[in-house]
Amino acid sequence: MTVCEIGFSNEFVLRGILAIAALHLAGLRPRRKDFYISRGIMHHELGLRRATSLLPYMDKENCTPLCIFAALAGIFAMARPRTQEDFLLVNDKGLANWMVLMRGMSSIIGSAEPTLFSGPLGLMFQNGHRRFQLRSLEPSMDSSVHGEEVKLLQQRILSSCVDPRLIEAYIGALTELHMSLNVLYTYAETYEASDAFIWVFRTPEAYFVLLKNQDPGALCIFAFFCVLLHQLGAHWWAKGWSTHLMDQIYRLLDDEHRCWVQWPIKQIGGMRILEAL
Known part of the structure; x- marks a missing residue:
């Protein structure tokens, strides 16, 4: 199973994919840059809202999709147009929204490791674990x-x-x-x-x-x-x-x-x- 296939079963993952795709197109098609950026932000915010609401209820069914979306949210945060004051990780309210999601995931991901490692993207998560062990x-x-x-x-x-x-x-x-x-x-x-x-x-x-x-x-x-x-x-x-x-x-x-x-x-x-x- 691929990330895209998981997206077809989990709308917030699909929106995360579409959000990044829209920003990529904004760079490739500058004449329609504003259109693609606005669509990307829309998909991201809708996906983030749904993923954040599911975080307290993470189980063996949604842990893989939530981990995928957290990674996509991090990429989106870096890919979106930045302002001169953009500090990536924090803003004037505290942690950036994508940081809240990613740190929330990391705080409970340990208990979900067996499910992640044996799930549809198990090889990807096992590789991530090996990278962590290098530290x-x-x-x-x-x-x-x-x-x-x-x-x-x-x-x-x-x-x-x-x-x-x-x-x-x-x-x-x-x-x-x-x-x-x-x-x-x-x-x-x-x-x-x-x-x-x-x-x-x-x-x-x-x-x-x-x-x-x-x-x-x-x-x-x-x-x-x-x-x-x-x-x-x-x-x-x-x-x-x-x-x-x-x-x-x-x-x-x-x-x-x-x-x-x-x-x-x-x-x-x-x-x-x-x-x-």
Whole structure:
């Protein structure tokens, strides 16, 4: 069974597919761009509404369709036209809608693993599980360049942190970030979108509250996440996101904290890339 076949039995999945297809057509047919974008947003919002309503009642019948839609929603969030202030993961109200869905799925997906692995897309979910296991191969702060940079960032953030209640959020986000970077630099040739977005699932929600509030430490961590996004730039729906987010982060930081994000800036092309925006 394919994702499209599942869509024919689950309208919200079909709408998720149509939403992304519409945005792809908007790029291919610029004369009708506005039409395709409006249709894409319509399909996405209707699908999201239905999927969100089913989330508290996930069972063996709908867990696979819900997981598929969550992935489609993430792609749609990156493929849709972005505003200058678009921060992808959070907005002025808190977590972006697609993030609420994806994190909601991740919080209960463990109990559904047997059903997912034996279901119609079992091989896909088993591969995703294997990708997740790659994160545990090098769990400590190692002597790699990226490991040293994450360690340095952690030292800077913790030494300047005046509220001890924030330390857990910082360390949680940084630990997951380091594991994600390990996967990126160890398995670059087979890097997948899921390798980047596992960080979104695993990072404590308290961190995203800090990000929403434009906390400097949280922004610096987010700058390192842009390195993960940059590796996805070959996908039409991810193109330009790493530089877009880095540009916003850099504008929000003061001179001291801008020094903290020089390494991720270099990884996505250097200051000349930001200056060209």
